[in-house]
Amino acid sequence: MTNDPQANQVVRAPIHDEPPHPEPTSFWRRWVFSTNHKMIGKQYMMTSIFFLFVGGFLAMLMRWQLAYPWAEIPLIGKLLFPDSGGSMPPEFYIMLVTLHGTIMVFFVVAPLLVGGFGNFLIPLQVGARDMAFPVLNMISYWVFFLSGAVVLTSLFVTGGGAAGGWTVYPPLSVLKEAVPGSGLGMDLWILALGLMWVALTLGSLNFLATIINMRAPGMSWFRLPLLTWAQFVVAVLLLLSFPVAAAGLIMMEADRLIGTSFFLAHGLEIADMAVEAAGGGSAILWQHIFWFLGHPEVYVLILPAMGIVSEILPVFSRKPIFGYKAMVVAMVSIMGLGFIVWAHHMFQAGLNPLMAMAFMTATMMIALPSGVKVFNWLATLWRGSLRFETPMLFALAFVSLFIIGGLTGIFMAALPVDIHIHDTYFIIAHFHYIVFGGSIFAIFGAIHFWFPKMFGRLMSESAGKIHFALTFLSFNAVFFPMHMLGSQGHLRRIADPTVYDYLRPMQDWNVFITLSAFVLGAAQLIFLWNFVWSIFRGKRAEANPWRANTLEWSIASPAPSHNFEEIPTVHRWPYEYSSNGGGERDWIEQAEPITVEASGPVEEGEPA
């Protein structure tokens, strides 16, 4: 078992081993410009939850339009659109499409998983007192905050926010004449995304430095919790892909502002007016650049969620995670393959069709590590002793919904089938199963799970269960029928499906989806209430309410300002549940010293 030479060695002492000093007492240093990783994590989390509701509200407006095209929006229609009698104009609809996607991907899921849980948990799980660079960490949050302010402002400028889809394909996004949203709104979109990527790049640097250098004595690589492994892999992904995309943003802004033509061919005309541009550029170049970021970004959204589920399932199954090393290998292979599949978003874009075959084969192969992870999660449940508190319900739902999202991915990876379903609701269904059914469900589970460590109180179980049941049912009611609509050829991003004869018979489904979406939206208010109420009134939590093994549960709830009174020494891997060594207890924490009677032959050290 202990064949790893590092296993019983003491890893070099972490940098932050000075004795804890009192936390800052000034209001600003403590609550606003804090350098404490836990406060920064909470700030990221609160901001992203705010954006979750903004993005969700945009989705509700979209769904209204799709079910009842051009009908007056109840309550707020007259207020928003006095000129059109309360119904939304088409340019407003595509702005909704664009900003719903932008906000959910870049301002909700990525910052919640990476900025929120990454910041809060990495130092706790590796056994450090803070991040390697606390000030950099604070800057990261405030740059993100600024970025969020910019993207919100863009909604209210002349012409409205960006309206080229969240992928902002040029020339639509570059030429001001092409669509109203390509005015100032698009400049602000570029600025916001640029800032956002700076924020996450700073965060990633910090994560890598912390995980590599500041692990507590005994915390060898293969004793890291899988969530921290996921954050490590994600930090590498972000560092490699964001600089490329940032270059793309600068090229795009140059095309818009100073007359370059990176993405513009010559001879373009819009509404019979020749476009003034030197030309010679390529519209597809942006797609390559965008998806070279965009595809790894998809894994940024899902890997930490997989990590979260790998933490929650063992705790509530009272069983070690199955195939720890296979899980790590799977994540690393997803990272590697993630960089050579980007063109599968562009199969019908006019690429050389031979090249598409290579990308298709790579895409099929990337389904493999995800499949392995699913099998390992199922095997973790096998012969466990399952408890169904709210975090576990969300984690189980994650596995179920992620399977659906993974399987539908095979349809789209298949080149000939993709011809038909590309740019339809099938795609919408697929990625909502991954990013909502996957990532957001994992996030809800994680919030319930780590809430006691963040706020010292437990969230209400009954409210949590009602929220879970409603969300799970209405989520499936919204997105499952979209597979069917997409197969029928229902286009995405169209403001009025009734324009097409072949879509009109399916309009009832659009109404059903919209009503389900309203239930889904309303159910989130239960979560919001539970979250806010529990911060102040929730049941007080003990240090280790879930009887879990990772280091964060060995300290008080909420976690004290400098985490550990004394830097812990780690004696074993994080998944030591139901082994013989615990005696009456069915868990042994990572930092518990090995006692002679408690250590059986196999319970210490690491998985083989």
Added chain:
Amino acid sequence: MSVVTFGVALFCSFGTALAGGPWLPENVSTIGEDIDHLYRVIFVITTIMFVLTQGVLVFFIFRYRQRPGRRAAYVHDNATVETVWTVVPGIILLVLAVYQWNAWADAKIRAPDSDEAIRVEILAQQFEWNIRYPGPDGVFDTQDDLTMKNQLYIPRGKPVLVQLRALDVIHSFFLPNLRVKQDVLPGPRNTILLWFDANKSGTYEIACAELCGLGHYRMRGQLFVYTPEEFETWLENKYKAKTPPADWGWGWEDGV
């Protein structure tokens, strides 16, 4: 309670999946047959995987729920099963990948002979499809070209070769009933060659599948599939109906 909800929800989605079947619209093209076949193959494989994995999940949830006096097993690794569930799906996916190369090549690589095909040019712009036939001389961009707006006429059973280009932004040419989709790129060096055929007469729709501006949702066209004879008649009538250069016998006269 939630366990039951969870199970019911899983069962419902599973039921819908089976009852709904492969939900494709009517297909009227040769390539569409290959595409639909592949869709069904993948549908069967993924449904089996779906039933197996979700079934196991639900079974484990019931079977291994916490009960007094039972302790979870301490098992966390098994090299054999890890190998099996990596290698077996790997083989399935690889076979699936290779299995579809041929259909893809028919759709996008092996163009039909241009002598036998009807040739059409399509210029997409916000928010309409400009369609052009070469006219009696068989040469594009000459006086006798026949141009149409948003209406594409083709004969049944004959390959159609299309050259696509956009004038302003990216569009995507989509024929749902023919299983044809191709992005249309702006700019002179980005002309794309596309081909398809239709084996059933009727009227179908052309849709724009790529967000192209505020009128994207109404960038709709119609596809008319005629029998070869009907098509020839239509074409001749169109050529005749085309206003000929007026021959009035006198030009602009000086000194009037």
